[in-house]
Amino acid sequence: xxxxxxxxxxxxxxxxxxxxxMQQRVRAAQLFLLPMLLALAVVAxxxxxxxxxxxxxxxxxxxxxxxxxxGFGNYLRWQTLESGAVRYRGVLADPAWWNAxxxxxxxxxxSVSLEAVLGMGVALVLNAEFRGRGIVRAAILIPWAxxxxxxxxxxxxxxxxxxxxxxxxxxxxxxxxQKVAWTATAETAMQAVLVVDIWKTxxxxxxxxxxxxxxxxxxxxxxxxxDGVHPVKQFFRITLPLVRPxxxxxxxxxxxxxxxxxxxxxxxxxxxxATKTMSVLARENLFxxxxxxxxxxxxxxxxxxxxxxxxxxxxxxxxxxxxxxR
Amino acid sequence: MGATIDLWKIxxxxxxxxxxxxxxxxxVFPFYYAILTSFKSGTxxxxxxxxxxxxxxxxxxxxxxxxxFPRNLLNSVFVASVTVILALFxxxxxxxxxxxxRFRGRGFLLMVILAVSMFPxxxxxxxxxxxxxFLGIYNTPWALIFSYTIFTLPFTVWVLTTFMRDLPIEIxxxxxxxxxxxxxxxxxxxxxxxxxxxxxxxxxxxxxxxxEFLFALTFTSSNDTRTVPVAIALLSGGSQYEIxxxxxxxxSVIVTVPLVVLVLIFQRKIVSGLTAGGVKG
Numbered sequence: 005x006x007x008x009x010x011x012x013x014x015x016x017x018x019x020x021x022x023x024x025x026m027q028q029r030v031r032a033a034q035l036f037l038l039p040m041l042l043a044l045a046v047v048a049x050x051x052x053x054x055x056x057x058x059x060x061x062x063x064x065x066x067x068x069x070x071x072x073x074x075g076f077g078n079y080l081r082w083q084t085l086e087s088g089a090v091r092y093r094g095v096l097a098d099p100a101w102w103n104a105x106x107x108x109x110x111x112x113x114x115s116v117s118l119e120a121v122l123g124m125g126v127a128l129v130l131n132a133e134f135r136g137r138g139i140v141r142a143a144i145l146i147p148w149a150x151x152x153x154x155x156x157x158x159x160x161x162x163x164x165x166x167x168x169x170x171x172x173x174x175x176x177x178x179x180x181x182q183k184v185a186w187t188a189t190a191e192t193a194m195q196a197v198l199v200v201d202i203w204k205t206x207x208x209x210x211x212x213x214x215x216x217x218x219x220x221x222x223x224x225x226x227x228x229x230x231d232g233v234h235p236v237k238q239f240f241r242i243t244l245p246l247v248r249p250x251x252x253x254x255x256x257x258x259x260x261x262x263x264x265x266x267x268x269x270x271x272x273x274x275x276x277x278a279t280k281t282m283s284v285l286a287r288e289n290l291f292x293x294x295x296x297x298x299x300x301x302x303x304x305x306x307x308x309x310x311x312x313x314x315x316x317x318x319x320x321x322x323x324x325x326x327x328x329x330r
Numbered sequence: 331m332g333a334t335i336d337l338w339k340i341x342x343x344x345x346x347x348x349x350x351x352x353x354x355x356x357x358v359f360p361f362y363y364a365i366l367t368s369f370k371s372g373t374x375x376x377x378x379x380x381x382x383x384x385x386x387x388x389x390x391x392x393x394x395x396x397x398x399f400p401r402n403l404l405n406s407v408f409v410a411s412v413t414v415i416l417a418l419f420x421x422x423x424x425x426x427x428x429x430x431x432r433f434r435g436r437g438f439l440l441m442v443i444l445a446v447s448m449f450p451x452x453x454x455x456x457x458x459x460x461x462x463x464f465l466g467i468y469n470t471p472w473a474l475i476f477s478y479t480i481f482t483l484p485f486t487v488w489v490l491t492t493f494m495r496d497l498p499i500e501i502x503x504x505x506x507x508x509x510x511x512x513x514x515x516x517x518x519x520x521x522x523x524x525x526x527x528x529x530x531x532x533x534x535x536x537x538x539x540x541x542e543f544l545f546a547l548t549f550t551s552s553n554d555t556r557t558v559p560v561a562i563a564l565l566s567g568g569s570q571y572e573i574x575x576x577x578x579x580x581x582s583v584i585v586t587v588p589l590v591v592l593v594l595i596f597q598r599k600i601v602s603g604l605t606a607g608g609v610k611g
Contacts (some may be wrong), residue, residue: 032512033427040424051457264450267543307453
């Protein structure tokens with residue numbers, strides 16, 4: 005790689021000059037990194053530490069400075085009643101929190117698996133040579149380009165119970181016997197969210213997988229054809245193993261993204277406990293319910309979950325950080 | 331025999347194109363339907379139709395004449411542009427250091443940058459709120475420019491680092507022999523080569539900032555300071571049952587058309603930028 009050669013910029017000019025050059029470069033590099041590091045410390049590092057700190061205090065929205073340290077009280081505390089029964093309180097004993105955890109996990113797993121399967125399908129189509137491929141590629145970029153809020157609004161109009169086109173279509177095709185309030189009914193709200201998310205994000209998945217597919221040399225397939233290997237077998241024995249690294253990266257990126265979902269759910273199914281995720285619940289507590297420290301505890305827990313998964317990703321994905329393959 | 335093989339072939343081709351048509355229709359239809367709705371007026375909106383039946387600009391004039399939508403549009407343009415320019419400025423030099431200079435802790439730094447780009451935004455929301463109030467920029471565009479740096483900066487650094495790493499060493503060698511400082515090398519040697527990468531990364535970061543919702547919802551509180559996504563999300567009529575769908579669709583079309591046009595123009599570059607960054611827009 006280029007970076008390996010960089011260690012010796014001009015190999016023939018002697019050791020002394022070389023090391024001076026090296027030192028100059030390293031000093032410059034440190035200077036160049038400074039603005040970025042400062043910026044990240046101010047917008048990411050410090051706020052993260054403060055959020056975690058707030059989760060151990062009794063801070064309220066209007067009195068951040070007067071926050072008192074209360075330990076793990078926001079996470080879990082208990083008191084023994086006179087009757088001898090123990091009452092648990094805090095996020096970890098809050099049914100609303102566990103409902104949000106369940107919603108988030110369910111959403112993340114279902115949406116990402118379906119997106120991976122559909123994305124693979126779209127990628128396989130786009131990888132074939134056919135007329136009009138450019139049009140398809142352009143078409144699938146449209147859902148990706150549309151802002152999430154806009155797609156949430158567009159779909160909530162299409163899913164509207166009285167005037168929505170999807171109810172109309174379903175009735176015409178005989179799939180529905182009566183109009184359904186997709187986003188308002190507890191049973192269908194999560195399905196509606198899943199449909200919109202899958203619609204919006206499958207293109208991203210497909211493009212990442214397509215990049216992997218295009219790296220597979222064509223002559224492998226020619227050889228397999230000559231040997232009379234069935235196309236389905238070719239897919240499972242050749243294509244899938246070869247695109248697996250690209251697929252894994254795409255899946256984990258999407259998984260981390262799905263776990264923090266906020267905007268789609270906030271707009272498509274406001275105040276529905278059937279879809280409320282960790283992010284939505286945390287923000288609600290932080291700014292709408294005036295339980296600032298309680299909300300901070302929730303956001304800290306979500307951060308922990310995502311941090312663990314990120315570490316797993318870096319470890320399992322074998323992402324190399326030192327001039328490696330990326 | 332020959333005839334059956336041909337039939338099978340034709341059937342396969344038809345099935346393939348059926349899948350292709352299905353993909354295209356599903357991808358495009360919701361946007362098409364939003365455009366269709368935005369040009370309907372009055373009670374036409376509540377009559378479902380699959381093809382254009384009437385044509386009026388009522389919703390568009392309404393969007394621009396009532397409320398603060400023009401102002402929101404300006405806010406969005408301002409916030410996204412300034413965010414991207416600031417991020418690119420910091421990212422170019424940082425990417426040079428991370429990709430062309432070998433120093434201790436480089437791998438760790440790259441790991442931190444990747445980790446920050448995967449941060450759940452909600453995790454910093456409480457702390458950011460405090461910082462923004464402390465700086466006195468709550469409910470101003472600067473609050474958004476400040477907070478958006480958390481996702482535009484790691485993303486631009488990461489993509490530009492990947493790009494710079496692949497530039498050949500030879501182009502730099504000549505400049506080093508001539509005694510050029512790293513700063514000169516960046517501005518004179520790398521910048522001219524990096525325009526395509528800068529445009530792509532800038533565009534992707536712009537889309538990210540343009541679409542952002544959580545920070546915009548939390549750090550602005552009045553109609554005049556909101557950005558477009560928040561304005562659209564909060565557009566409402568007199569009551570819960572009077573949602574102005576026509577106006578919402580018109581506003582949606584206005585904010586989406588520029589993005590769709592840009593994305594279609596820069597199609598190929600965006601696809602390569604996405605695969606390099608692996609980051610969702």
